[in-house]
Amino acid sequence: MPNSPQTPGIVAQRLSSEQVAQNFATYQPAYDAHEARVAADRCYFCHDAPCMTACPTAIDIPLFIRQIATGTPDAAAKTIFAQNIMGGMCARVCPTETLCEEVCVREVAEGKPVEIGRLQRYATDSLMAKGVHPFTRAADTGKRVAVVGAGPAGLACAHRLALHGHAVTVYDRRPKAGGLNEYGIAAYKSTDDFAAQEVEWLLKIGGITLQTGKELGRDITLAGLEAAFDAVFLGFGLGGVNRLGLAGEDMAGVANAVDFIATLRQTDDKAALEVGRDVVVIGGGMTAVDAAVQAKLLGAQTVTMVYRRGKEKMSASVYEQEHATACGVTIVYGAAPVKILGARKVEGVEFAYESGETFTLRADQVFKAIGQTLVGEPIARDGKKLSNRVGKVWAGGDCAVGGEDLTVTAVAQGRDAAEEIHSVLTGAVR
Amino acid sequence: MANLASNFIGIKSPNPFWLASAPPTDKAYNVERAYEAGWGGVVWKTLGSEGPPVVNVSGPRYGAIWGADRRLLGLNNIELITDRPLQINLDEIKAVKRKWRDRALVISLMVPCDEESWKDILHRIEDTEADGVELNFGCPHGMAERGMGSAVGQVPEYIEMVTRWVKKHSRMPCIVKLTPNINDIRKPAEAAHAGGADAVSLINTINSITSVNLDSFAPEPMIDGKGTHGGYCGPAVKPIALNMVAEIARNPATRNLPISGIGGVTTWRDAAEFLALGAGNVQVCTAAMTYGFKIVSEMISGLSDYLDDKGMDLSDLVGRATPNVTDWQFLNLNYVTKAVINQDDCIKCGRCFAACEDTSHQAIAMSADRTFTVKDEECVACNLCVNVCPVQDCITMVEVPKGGVDQRTGRKVGEYANWTMHPNNPSVAAAE
Numbered sequence: 109m110p111n112s113p114q115t116p117g118i119v120a121q122r123l124s125s126e127q128v129a130q131n132f133a134t135y136q137p138a139y140d141a142h143e144a145r146v147a148a149d150r151c152y153f154c155h156d157a158p159c160m161t162a163c164p165t166a167i168d169i170p171l172f173i174r175q176i177a178t179g180t181p182d183a184a185a186k187t188i189f190a191q192n193i194m195g196g197m198c199a200r201v202c203p204t205e206t207l208c209e210e211v212c213v214r215e216v217a218e219g220k221p222v223e224i225g226r227l228q229r230y231a232t233d234s235l236m237a238k239g240v241h242p243f244t245r246a247a248d249t250g251k252r253v254a255v256v257g258a259g260p261a262g263l264a265c266a267h268r269l270a271l272h273g274h275a276v277t278v279y280d281r282r283p284k285a286g287g288l289n290e291y292g293i294a295a296y297k298s299t300d301d302f303a304a305q306e307v308e309w310l311l312k313i314g315g316i317t318l319q320t321g322k323e324l325g326r327d328i329t330l331a332g333l334e335a336a337f338d339a340v341f342l343g344f345g346l347g348g349v350n351r352l353g354l355a356g357e358d359m360a361g362v363a364n365a366v367d368f369i370a371t372l373r374q375t376d377d378k379a380a381l382e383v384g385r386d387v388v389v390i391g392g393g394m395t396a397v398d399a400a401v402q403a404k405l406l407g408a409q410t411v412t413m414v415y416r417r418g419k420e421k422m423s424a425s426v427y428e429q430e431h432a433t434a435c436g437v438t439i440v441y442g443a444a445p446v447k448i449l450g451a452r453k454v455e456g457v458e459f460a461y462e463s464g465e466t467f468t469l470r471a472d473q474v475f476k477a478i479g480q481t482l483v484g485e486p487i488a489r490d491g492k493k494l495s496n497r498v499g500k501v502w503a504g505g506d507c508a509v510g511g512e513d514l515t516v517t518a519v520a521q522g523r524d525a526a527e528e529i530h531s532v533l534t535g536a537v538r
Numbered sequence: 539m540a541n542l543a544s545n546f547i548g549i550k551s552p553n554p555f556w557l558a559s560a561p562p563t564d565k566a567y568n569v570e571r572a573y574e575a576g577w578g579g580v581v582w583k584t585l586g587s588e589g590p591p592v593v594n595v596s597g598p599r600y601g602a603i604w605g606a607d608r609r610l611l612g613l614n615n616i617e618l619i620t621d622r623p624l625q626i627n628l629d630e631i632k633a634v635k636r637k638w639r640d641r642a643l644v645i646s647l648m649v650p651c652d653e654e655s656w657k658d659i660l661h662r663i664e665d666t667e668a669d670g671v672e673l674n675f676g677c678p679h680g681m682a683e684r685g686m687g688s689a690v691g692q693v694p695e696y697i698e699m700v701t702r703w704v705k706k707h708s709r710m711p712c713i714v715k716l717t718p719n720i721n722d723i724r725k726p727a728e729a730a731h732a733g734g735a736d737a738v739s740l741i742n743t744i745n746s747i748t749s750v751n752l753d754s755f756a757p758e759p760m761i762d763g764k765g766t767h768g769g770y771c772g773p774a775v776k777p778i779a780l781n782m783v784a785e786i787a788r789n790p791a792t793r794n795l796p797i798s799g800i801g802g803v804t805t806w807r808d809a810a811e812f813l814a815l816g817a818g819n820v821q822v823c824t825a826a827m828t829y830g831f832k833i834v835s836e837m838i839s840g841l842s843d844y845l846d847d848k849g850m851d852l853s854d855l856v857g858r859a860t861p862n863v864t865d866w867q868f869l870n871l872n873y874v875t876k877a878v879i880n881q882d883d884c885i886k887c888g889r890c891f892a893a894c895e896d897t898s899h900q901a902i903a904m905s906a907d908r909t910f911t912v913k914d915e916e917c918v919a920c921n922l923c924v925n926v927c928p929v930q931d932c933i934t935m936v937e938v939p940k941g942g943v944d945q946r947t948g949r950k951v952g953e954y955a956n957w958t959m960h961p962n963n964p965s966v967a968a969a970e
Contacts, residue, residue: 145608146607149606149607149608150606152887152889152928153889154886154887154888154889155887155888155889155891155892155904156888156904156908157888158886158908213885213886213887214885216885216886217885217928217929
């Protein structure tokens with residue numbers, strides 16, 4: 109191991125491969141059968157359960173937990189997948205502490221919710237480990253639908269359409285399907301190549317053709333898709349990254365957090381990845397947390413996340429913030445970057461509090477994570493999100509109105525668009 | 539600290555907590571551990587006749603049902619009486635009794651239903667200096683097929699006959715242990731009383747199949763693909779036992795017959811309930827088998843604190859609730875209560891709503907923000923909401939005072955009146 113956390117600059121091998129692998133493998137281990145039974149026993153089987161209402165995909169949570177408690181995790185998995193075909197990934201990445209678990213009556217009563225996310229993972233893992241796909245495709249309808257974007261929205265849409273018997277072609281500009289599940293989720297939350305496995309499992313429904321490396325505006329056009337298909341679903345996410353608007357932000361050592369996260373996901377020996385000694389992450393969302401935590405897991409000596417507003421405004425949940433600080437990340441609230449310091453490569457960032465007082469953080473690596481935006485795609489208008497439906501074109505997920513930067517919301521929108529498309533294609537509605 | 543010293547039909551023990559005749563009392567090792575842990579007395583596991591001992595199965599002997607978190611609620615067993623040679627048991631009983639003079643030691647007996655057999659066994663145990671005998675007329679499995687155990691306990695005439703033999707051939711206090719596998723528990727108790735029993739103990743275990751193996755399609759516990767009914771015990775049987783104890787305690791024919799209460803006693807509170815219904819002491823088995831002998835410490839401290847709080851002696855508690863056990867026809871039909879939900883304690887799970895709306899009287903309203911309130915005009919005070927609420931004392935039943943109006947019937951709450959006085963009662967109408 110040539111380097112250590114103290115080595116200056118942006119270097120690889122700050123920690124041994126084994127240490128890094130261990131760092132990335134220890135986040136929220138899966139329940140074993142006993143733990144799952146004990147956790148499931150805590151559910152009260154509430155009437156019109158608040159957790160179910162809080163779930164964007166409206167999974168029947170009390171039912172699936174009861175199914176776990178009665179020793180039928182596969183039935184529980186079917187309950188979950190019937191509402192959310194990406195229930196496996198959602199079990200890993202959903203901010204349950206601000207969704208189902210926040211409103212769990214046992215959170216209200218005791219400050220300790222039923223661990224719904226981990227129970228969901230137990231159930232979905234149980235079925236997926238058997239390689240079983242629980243749904244059967246309806247007879248072919250002869251209708252063809254194009255889906256642009258193989259992320260959570262696109263795949264959820266494609267699956268539901270295929271389930272109803274339509275033939276679906278999914279296009280994605282990246283070499284692999286999965287979208288943010290494959291490229292945007294922190295590596296420690298999606299271990300063992302789960303996103304790719306989930307895509308493979310999902311496609312077992314049949315009737316879905318995947319075309320990767322096909323970008324809208326370059327390889328395919330919306331007009332072409334409209335002409336060739338009975339309906340089109342756009343779920344290509346947000347392609348652009350917001351800029352700080354500061355001089356020097358293109359300097360060596362300054363990078364987009366989303367690219368850092370994507371690279372991490374596509375690298376097996378993560379210790380081979382370069383990371384700075386003093387890392388500064390600018391932003392307050394999940395992307396910022398994921399970049400900061402993973403920089404720490406790679407062996408950066410100091411990682412500081414700086415957010416321009418207060419703790420309560422931060423879009424990363426309190427749980428995520430606490431996880432970051434537990435990993436050794438320092439979070440500074442209420443400070444905005446005013447200057448990138450350095451000549452050929454970054455040496456620090458100057459920040460200003462709202463009071464005007466300034467301070468400087470030493471940095472040999474800076475990650476920008478102040479949001480993504482809808483740019484580049486030919487149909488985007490001034491960065492505004494797409495309407496959910498215009499004629500025979502539907503949209504969902506982060507690129508569309510109502511998208512929330514959450515896998516689970518994207519899945520819900522893709523699924524619901526598919527139901528609407530199905531209704532239109534079968535003449536039930538127009 | 540209240541004095542828990544107990545005198546049950548002349549048998550003294552430092553507290554009223556005895557271990558029932560069962561696997562925990564099969565040999566000196568266990569019994570001494572129980573005494574060391576603080577148990578007031580022990581009923582030694584049932585002895586049979588001289589001769590080759592009984593044989594037990596070598597497959598599973600116990601089956602169970604569980605509540606949340608796999609808390610054991612009910613246990614069943616197909617174990618028979620002691621399978622150790624008689625003389626070994628007798629020697630151990632004698633040695634243990636000599637060492638533990640202040641503790642109760644009663645011997646449970648089960649021999650064939652003839653006078654010679656009983657005379658013989660009574661003669662053999664005389665030398666042990668045990669405090670008394672308990673006649674096992676309760677065991678529902680195995681031995682019953684051989685004409686013993688509950689096969690005797692289900693025929694009051696046999697109970698009376700055997701009890702007479704025992705009293706004739708022994709000076710020891712005699713407790714008759716009753717089986718609950720019978721329609722009317724008062725009859726065997728009356729028979730025991732008539733035969734001269736000093737006390738009855740109840741309940742023994744209940745015929746049961748705890749579960750069925752859904753792969754092998756056989757009852758559990760399963761022995762080589764087959765199963766048989768076993769004796770059910772543990773917290774699940776407590777309500778059945780309490781009722782039977784109360785039936786005997788309030789029966790004029792057996793009113794003064796001492797009772798040793800058995801059946802699902804798990805905590806001091808359970809014990810206190812048996813005592814209040816008329817049991818002079820309690821016997822415990824499943825709780826010890828689930829948690830070990832140490833639980834008696836909680837029973838001792840809990841009962842003692844309770845008696846201190848109430849300013850009562852142990853003897854004041856025994857039978858204190860018996861006069862309040864009555865027949866349905868004497869319940870006050872003009873006693874009106876309404877459920878009240880404490881909104882500060884409510885965690886908004888909605889179980890009261892689901893229970894009431896789906897299965898009762900549609901007397902709970904649910905608002906858009908999940909506030910649950912009782913509709914007095916619909917509430918019949920059934921108490922189901924109280925029972926399904928996960929938060930203790932969140933929902934309570936509050937009495938509508940006399941002269942107040944029951945919003946459901948529109949009538950004023952009147953003076954005490956029961957079914958025997960009610961105009962809808964045909965026999966009342968006939969009398970008029």
